Amino acid sequence: MTSPDSKHDADAALDARIAALTRSAEPRQRVWTGIAERIRPVRRAGWPWAAAAAVVLALAIVALQPDRERSSTGSERALQLVQAEVEAMRRAAPVVTADWLDERPWTEAWADNQVAIDELEAALGRDPDNRLLLDFLAEARLRQARLIHAGLAHSPQTRMTL
Amino acid sequence: MTAAARGDRDAFERLYRAHATGLFPALWRLAGGDRGRAEDWLQDAFVQAWGRLDQLKDPAAFPAWIQRLAINVALSDRRRAGFRVASEAPDAAAPEPPWPGADLDLERAIATLPDRARQVFVLFHLCDLGHAEIAERMAVEVGTSKAQLHRARTILKEKLT
Numbered sequence: 001m002t003s004p005d006s007k008h009d010a011d012a013a014l015d016a017r018i019a020a021l022t023r024s025a026e027p028r029q030r031v032w033t034g035i036a037e038r039i040r041p042v043r044r045a046g047w048p049w050a051a052a053a054a055v056v057l058a059l060a061i062v063a064l065q066p067d068r069e070r071s072s073t074g075s076e077r078a079l080q081l082v083q084a085e086v087e088a089m090r091r092a093a094p095v096v097t098a099d100w101l102d103e104r105p106w107t108e109a110w111a112d113n114q115v116a117i118d119e120l121e122a123a124l125g126r127d128p129d130n131r132l133l134l135d136f137l138a139e140a141r142l143r144q145a146r147l148i149h150a151g152l153a154h155s156p157q158t159r160m161t162l
Numbered sequence: 163m164t165a166a167a168r169g170d171r172d173a174f175e176r177l178y179r180a181h182a183t184g185l186f187p188a189l190w191r192l193a194g195g196d197r198g199r200a201e202d203w204l205q206d207a208f209v210q211a212w213g214r215l216d217q218l219k220d221p222a223a224f225p226a227w228i229q230r231l232a233i234n235v236a237l238s239d240r241r242r243a244g245f246r247v248a249s250e251a252p253d254a255a256a257p258e259p260p261w262p263g264a265d266l267d268l269e270r271a272i273a274t275l276p277d278r279a280r281q282v283f284v285l286f287h288l289c290d291l292g293h294a295e296i297a298e299r300m301a302v303e304v305g306t307s308k309a310q311l312h313r314a315r316t317i318l319k320e321k322l323t
Contacts, residue, residue: 010319017268017322018287025261027186027201032178034205039171039212108169109213143213150216 041108110147116140163221166212174215178208181225185232187261191284192236195257195273203239207232233289237281237299271321275314282307283314 120137127133165173182204189200210231218227259269275283281300285291286307293311297304 010323011315014315014319014322017265020265021268021288022187022259022261022264023288024183025187025190025259026183027204031182031201031205032175035178035208035212036171036175038205038209039174109216112209112213146217 039108039112041111107151110144110151113140113144113147117144163215163218163224167215167218174208174212177224181228182208184225185229187259188284188288189232189236190259191269191272191288192233192281194275194277194280195259195269197257197260199239200236203232203236206235210235229289233285233291233299267322268318271318275317278302279310279314279317282310283318286311 117137117140120133120140124130124133124137163173163177166177185204185207186200189203190197193200193203207228211228214231218224257270257273258264258266272280272283278300282296285296285299286293291299293304293307296307300307
Protein backbone atom coordinates (compact mmCIF):
# COMPACT_ATOMS: atom_id res chain seq x y z
CA MET A 1 0.00 0.00 0.00
CA THR A 2 1.38 3.39 -0.95
CA SER A 3 1.22 6.08 1.69
CA PRO A 4 -0.22 9.52 0.85
CA ASP A 5 3.22 11.04 1.47
CA SER A 6 5.01 8.75 -0.96
CA LYS A 7 2.27 9.29 -3.56
CA HIS A 8 2.72 13.03 -3.16
CA ASP A 9 6.48 12.65 -3.46
CA ALA A 10 6.15 10.59 -6.61
CA ASP A 11 3.84 13.20 -8.14
CA ALA A 12 6.18 16.02 -7.18
CA ALA A 13 9.16 14.15 -8.63
CA LEU A 14 7.27 13.50 -11.87
CA ASP A 15 6.17 17.15 -12.11
CA ALA A 16 9.75 18.31 -11.61
CA ARG A 17 10.97 16.05 -14.43
CA ILE A 18 8.13 17.16 -16.70
CA ALA A 19 8.97 20.80 -16.02
CA ALA A 20 12.57 20.14 -17.04
CA LEU A 21 11.66 18.53 -20.37
CA THR A 22 12.97 20.16 -23.54
CA ARG A 23 10.40 22.56 -24.98
CA SER A 24 12.34 23.80 -27.96
CA ALA A 25 14.29 21.90 -30.60
CA GLU A 26 15.22 22.38 -34.22
CA PRO A 27 13.43 20.23 -36.79
CA ARG A 28 15.42 19.10 -39.81
CA GLN A 29 15.99 21.55 -42.64
CA ARG A 30 13.88 19.38 -44.93
CA VAL A 31 10.76 20.61 -43.12
CA TRP A 32 11.23 24.17 -44.29
CA THR A 33 12.39 22.99 -47.71
CA GLY A 34 9.13 21.10 -48.05
CA ILE A 35 7.07 24.07 -46.90
CA ALA A 36 8.85 26.40 -49.31
CA GLU A 37 8.15 23.97 -52.13
CA ARG A 38 4.48 23.68 -51.22
CA ILE A 39 3.85 27.42 -50.91
CA ARG A 40 5.70 28.21 -54.13
CA PRO A 41 3.46 30.17 -56.48
CA VAL A 42 1.77 28.02 -59.07
CA ARG A 43 1.77 29.74 -62.45
CA ARG A 44 -1.32 29.03 -64.45
CA ALA A 45 -0.99 31.75 -67.07
CA GLY A 46 -3.12 31.07 -70.11
CA TRP A 47 -5.19 28.58 -68.19
CA PRO A 48 -8.39 30.36 -67.31
CA TRP A 49 -9.17 29.43 -63.78
CA ALA A 50 -12.92 29.44 -64.28
CA ALA A 51 -12.57 26.86 -67.04
CA ALA A 52 -10.31 24.75 -64.88
CA ALA A 53 -12.78 24.97 -62.04
CA ALA A 54 -15.62 24.05 -64.37
CA VAL A 55 -13.72 20.98 -65.54
CA VAL A 56 -13.03 19.93 -61.99
CA LEU A 57 -16.61 20.50 -60.95
CA ALA A 58 -17.93 18.64 -63.94
CA LEU A 59 -15.70 15.71 -63.10
CA ALA A 60 -16.89 15.83 -59.52
CA ILE A 61 -20.52 15.86 -60.63
CA VAL A 62 -19.92 12.93 -62.96
CA ALA A 63 -18.10 11.08 -60.21
CA LEU A 64 -20.93 11.67 -57.78
CA GLN A 65 -23.87 11.16 -60.12
CA PRO A 66 -24.14 7.36 -59.88
CA ASP A 67 -24.31 7.57 -56.12
CA ARG A 68 -27.07 10.13 -56.31
CA GLU A 69 -29.12 7.66 -58.26
CA ARG A 70 -28.71 5.27 -55.40
CA SER A 71 -30.20 8.00 -53.16
CA SER A 72 -27.25 8.09 -50.85
CA THR A 73 -27.57 10.92 -48.32
CA GLY A 74 -23.84 11.63 -48.28
CA SER A 75 -23.46 11.86 -52.04
CA GLU A 76 -26.58 14.06 -52.34
CA ARG A 77 -25.05 16.44 -49.89
CA ALA A 78 -21.83 16.40 -51.89
CA LEU A 79 -23.75 17.02 -55.08
CA GLN A 80 -25.53 20.00 -53.54
CA LEU A 81 -22.19 21.42 -52.46
CA VAL A 82 -20.78 21.02 -55.93
CA GLN A 83 -23.85 22.55 -57.59
CA ALA A 84 -23.75 25.54 -55.25
CA GLU A 85 -20.10 25.95 -56.13
CA VAL A 86 -20.86 25.83 -59.86
CA GLU A 87 -23.40 28.60 -59.41
CA ALA A 88 -20.97 30.71 -57.36
CA MET A 89 -18.25 30.23 -59.98
CA ARG A 90 -20.62 31.23 -62.77
CA ARG A 91 -21.49 34.44 -60.99
CA ALA A 92 -17.85 35.30 -60.30
CA ALA A 93 -16.33 34.24 -63.61
CA PRO A 94 -17.17 37.27 -65.83
CA VAL A 95 -15.17 39.70 -63.71
CA VAL A 96 -12.02 37.60 -63.31
CA THR A 97 -9.27 38.19 -65.83
CA ALA A 98 -5.84 36.71 -66.56
CA ASP A 99 -4.22 39.82 -65.03
CA TRP A 100 -5.85 39.01 -61.76
CA LEU A 101 -3.99 35.72 -61.76
CA ASP A 102 -0.68 37.56 -61.47
CA GLU A 103 -1.56 39.32 -58.25
CA ARG A 104 -0.31 38.26 -54.84
CA PRO A 105 -1.09 36.63 -52.47
CA TRP A 106 -4.69 35.76 -53.32
CA THR A 107 -3.86 33.77 -56.40
CA GLU A 108 -1.16 31.78 -54.63
CA ALA A 109 -3.51 30.88 -51.84
CA TRP A 110 -6.22 30.16 -54.37
CA ALA A 111 -3.94 27.88 -56.37
CA ASP A 112 -2.82 26.00 -53.28
CA ASN A 113 -6.37 25.63 -52.14
CA GLN A 114 -7.42 24.46 -55.57
CA VAL A 115 -4.86 21.68 -55.42
CA ALA A 116 -6.39 20.60 -52.14
CA ILE A 117 -9.88 20.74 -53.62
CA ASP A 118 -8.77 18.69 -56.60
CA GLU A 119 -7.35 16.02 -54.32
CA LEU A 120 -10.42 16.02 -52.10
CA GLU A 121 -12.73 15.71 -55.05
CA ALA A 122 -10.71 12.85 -56.47
CA ALA A 123 -10.87 11.10 -53.10
CA LEU A 124 -14.57 11.85 -52.81
CA GLY A 125 -15.14 10.38 -56.24
CA ARG A 126 -13.71 7.12 -54.93
CA ASP A 127 -15.49 7.33 -51.57
CA PRO A 128 -18.58 9.55 -51.98
CA ASP A 129 -20.08 8.94 -48.54
CA ASN A 130 -16.98 9.80 -46.57
CA ARG A 131 -18.17 12.48 -44.13
CA LEU A 132 -14.67 13.57 -43.25
CA LEU A 133 -13.84 14.20 -46.90
CA LEU A 134 -17.11 16.07 -47.35
CA ASP A 135 -16.33 18.27 -44.37
CA PHE A 136 -12.83 19.00 -45.63
CA LEU A 137 -14.20 19.76 -49.09
CA ALA A 138 -16.84 22.10 -47.69
CA GLU A 139 -14.18 23.91 -45.69
CA ALA A 140 -11.87 24.18 -48.71
CA ARG A 141 -14.69 25.56 -50.86
CA LEU A 142 -15.61 28.11 -48.23
CA ARG A 143 -11.98 29.17 -48.11
CA GLN A 144 -11.93 29.40 -51.89
CA ALA A 145 -15.04 31.59 -51.89
CA ARG A 146 -13.41 33.90 -49.32
CA LEU A 147 -10.27 34.11 -51.43
CA ILE A 148 -12.26 34.94 -54.54
CA HIS A 149 -14.18 37.61 -52.66
CA ALA A 150 -10.99 39.11 -51.24
CA GLY A 151 -9.22 38.87 -54.59
CA LEU A 152 -12.03 40.63 -56.41
CA ALA A 153 -12.06 43.39 -53.81
CA HIS A 154 -8.31 43.94 -54.24
CA SER A 155 -8.08 43.82 -58.01
CA PRO A 156 -8.06 47.36 -59.49
CA GLN A 157 -9.82 46.17 -62.61
CA THR A 158 -12.52 44.31 -60.78
CA ARG A 159 -12.93 47.09 -58.21
CA MET A 160 -14.05 49.23 -61.11
CA THR A 161 -16.38 46.50 -62.30
CA LEU A 162 -17.79 46.04 -58.82
CA MET B 163 3.37 38.47 -39.67
CA THR B 164 1.69 41.26 -41.60
CA ALA B 165 4.28 40.94 -44.37
CA ALA B 166 3.81 37.18 -44.48
CA ALA B 167 0.06 37.65 -44.73
CA ARG B 168 0.68 39.85 -47.78
CA GLY B 169 2.48 36.95 -49.44
CA ASP B 170 6.10 37.66 -48.42
CA ARG B 171 7.67 34.20 -48.26
CA ASP B 172 10.87 35.46 -46.59
CA ALA B 173 8.77 36.93 -43.80
CA PHE B 174 6.92 33.64 -43.54
CA GLU B 175 10.22 31.77 -43.26
CA ARG B 176 11.19 34.06 -40.38
CA LEU B 177 7.88 33.21 -38.71
CA TYR B 178 8.59 29.54 -39.25
CA ARG B 179 12.11 29.82 -37.78
CA ALA B 180 10.78 31.67 -34.75
CA HIS B 181 7.99 29.23 -33.94
CA ALA B 182 8.78 25.80 -35.37
CA THR B 183 11.34 25.02 -32.67
CA GLY B 184 8.72 25.54 -29.96
CA LEU B 185 6.26 23.20 -31.66
CA PHE B 186 8.56 20.37 -32.69
CA PRO B 187 9.20 18.65 -29.33
CA ALA B 188 5.49 18.52 -28.48
CA LEU B 189 4.69 17.11 -31.93
CA TRP B 190 7.48 14.53 -31.59
CA ARG B 191 5.94 13.41 -28.31
CA LEU B 192 2.41 13.40 -29.76
CA ALA B 193 3.77 11.19 -32.54
CA GLY B 194 5.12 8.73 -30.00
CA GLY B 195 8.69 9.49 -31.00
CA ASP B 196 8.11 9.19 -34.75
CA ARG B 197 10.29 12.02 -36.00
CA GLY B 198 9.21 11.80 -39.63
CA ARG B 199 5.56 11.98 -38.71
CA ALA B 200 6.14 14.90 -36.33
CA GLU B 201 7.98 16.80 -39.05
CA ASP B 202 5.23 16.04 -41.56
CA TRP B 203 2.68 17.50 -39.14
CA LEU B 204 4.85 20.55 -38.62
CA GLN B 205 5.12 21.05 -42.36
CA ASP B 206 1.37 20.57 -42.90
CA ALA B 207 0.57 23.05 -40.12
CA PHE B 208 2.74 25.77 -41.63
CA VAL B 209 1.42 25.14 -45.15
CA GLN B 210 -2.12 25.49 -43.79
CA ALA B 211 -1.05 28.62 -41.90
CA TRP B 212 0.27 30.16 -45.12
CA GLY B 213 -3.11 29.68 -46.77
CA ARG B 214 -5.01 31.13 -43.83
CA LEU B 215 -2.80 33.97 -42.59
CA ASP B 216 -5.26 36.52 -43.93
CA GLN B 217 -7.82 35.20 -41.45
CA LEU B 218 -5.61 36.05 -38.47
CA LYS B 219 -6.35 39.64 -37.50
CA ASP B 220 -4.09 39.94 -34.44
CA PRO B 221 -0.38 39.20 -35.09
CA ALA B 222 0.15 38.66 -31.36
CA ALA B 223 -2.18 35.67 -31.56
CA PHE B 224 0.09 33.85 -34.03
CA PRO B 225 1.91 31.59 -31.52
CA ALA B 226 -1.33 30.24 -30.05
CA TRP B 227 -2.91 30.04 -33.51
CA ILE B 228 -0.09 28.05 -35.08
CA GLN B 229 0.03 25.76 -32.05
CA ARG B 230 -3.69 25.13 -32.44
CA LEU B 231 -3.23 24.38 -36.15
CA ALA B 232 -0.35 21.99 -35.46
CA ILE B 233 -2.28 20.15 -32.76
CA ASN B 234 -5.32 19.84 -35.01
CA VAL B 235 -3.18 18.45 -37.82
CA ALA B 236 -1.64 15.94 -35.42
CA LEU B 237 -4.89 14.86 -33.83
CA SER B 238 -6.81 14.54 -37.08
CA ASP B 239 -4.00 12.48 -38.57
CA ARG B 240 -3.93 10.24 -35.53
CA ARG B 241 -7.72 9.91 -35.63
CA ARG B 242 -7.48 8.67 -39.20
CA ALA B 243 -4.57 6.32 -38.60
CA GLY B 244 -4.93 5.79 -34.88
CA PHE B 245 -7.78 3.35 -34.87
CA ARG B 246 -5.53 0.88 -36.62
CA VAL B 247 -2.78 1.07 -34.04
CA ALA B 248 -4.45 2.29 -30.84
CA SER B 249 -4.61 -1.12 -29.28
CA GLU B 250 -1.07 -2.13 -30.18
CA ALA B 251 1.33 -2.75 -27.34
CA PRO B 252 3.84 0.05 -26.71
CA ASP B 253 7.01 -0.23 -28.71
CA ALA B 254 9.74 -1.69 -26.52
CA ALA B 255 12.46 -0.09 -28.63
CA ALA B 256 11.45 3.47 -27.81
CA PRO B 257 13.15 6.09 -29.91
CA GLU B 258 15.65 8.66 -28.79
CA PRO B 259 14.62 12.32 -28.87
CA PRO B 260 16.41 14.26 -31.60
CA TRP B 261 17.76 16.88 -29.21
CA PRO B 262 20.63 16.85 -26.75
CA GLY B 263 20.39 16.47 -22.99
CA ALA B 264 17.04 14.72 -22.99
CA ASP B 265 15.62 12.93 -19.96
CA LEU B 266 15.74 9.64 -21.85
CA ASP B 267 13.83 7.52 -19.35
CA LEU B 268 10.96 9.97 -19.16
CA GLU B 269 10.91 10.66 -22.90
CA ARG B 270 10.77 6.95 -23.67
CA ALA B 271 8.11 6.38 -21.05
CA ILE B 272 6.00 9.15 -22.63
CA ALA B 273 6.61 7.82 -26.13
CA THR B 274 5.35 4.39 -25.16
CA LEU B 275 2.22 5.54 -23.34
CA PRO B 276 -1.05 4.33 -24.89
CA ASP B 277 -2.16 6.70 -27.64
CA ARG B 278 -4.95 8.60 -25.92
CA ALA B 279 -3.18 8.82 -22.60
CA ARG B 280 -0.11 10.20 -24.36
CA GLN B 281 -2.12 12.76 -26.31
CA VAL B 282 -3.83 14.07 -23.18
CA PHE B 283 -0.57 14.06 -21.25
CA VAL B 284 1.30 16.02 -23.92
CA LEU B 285 -1.51 18.50 -24.50
CA PHE B 286 -1.94 19.11 -20.77
CA HIS B 287 1.66 19.22 -19.59
CA LEU B 288 3.58 20.29 -22.68
CA CYS B 289 1.09 22.39 -24.66
CA ASP B 290 -0.46 23.90 -21.52
CA LEU B 291 -4.05 23.19 -22.56
CA GLY B 292 -6.81 22.74 -19.98
CA HIS B 293 -9.07 19.71 -19.84
CA ALA B 294 -12.00 21.55 -21.45
CA GLU B 295 -9.93 22.44 -24.50
CA ILE B 296 -8.32 19.00 -24.69
CA ALA B 297 -11.76 17.42 -24.55
CA GLU B 298 -12.98 19.67 -27.35
CA ARG B 299 -9.95 19.00 -29.56
CA MET B 300 -10.08 15.26 -29.02
CA ALA B 301 -13.87 15.08 -29.21
CA VAL B 302 -14.13 13.38 -25.83
CA GLU B 303 -15.73 14.24 -22.48
CA VAL B 304 -13.82 16.35 -19.97
CA GLY B 305 -13.98 13.41 -17.57
CA THR B 306 -12.29 11.22 -20.17
CA SER B 307 -9.49 13.72 -20.53
CA LYS B 308 -8.97 13.78 -16.75
CA ALA B 309 -9.07 10.00 -16.57
CA GLN B 310 -6.53 9.64 -19.38
CA LEU B 311 -4.19 12.12 -17.71
CA HIS B 312 -4.45 10.20 -14.44
CA ARG B 313 -3.77 6.98 -16.34
CA ALA B 314 -0.74 8.50 -18.08
CA ARG B 315 0.73 9.83 -14.86
CA THR B 316 0.17 6.54 -13.05
CA ILE B 317 1.93 4.61 -15.82
CA LEU B 318 4.81 7.08 -15.86
CA LYS B 319 5.28 6.95 -12.09
CA GLU B 320 5.31 3.17 -12.20
CA LYS B 321 7.84 3.10 -15.02
CA LEU B 322 10.12 5.69 -13.46
CA THR B 323 10.36 4.26 -9.95
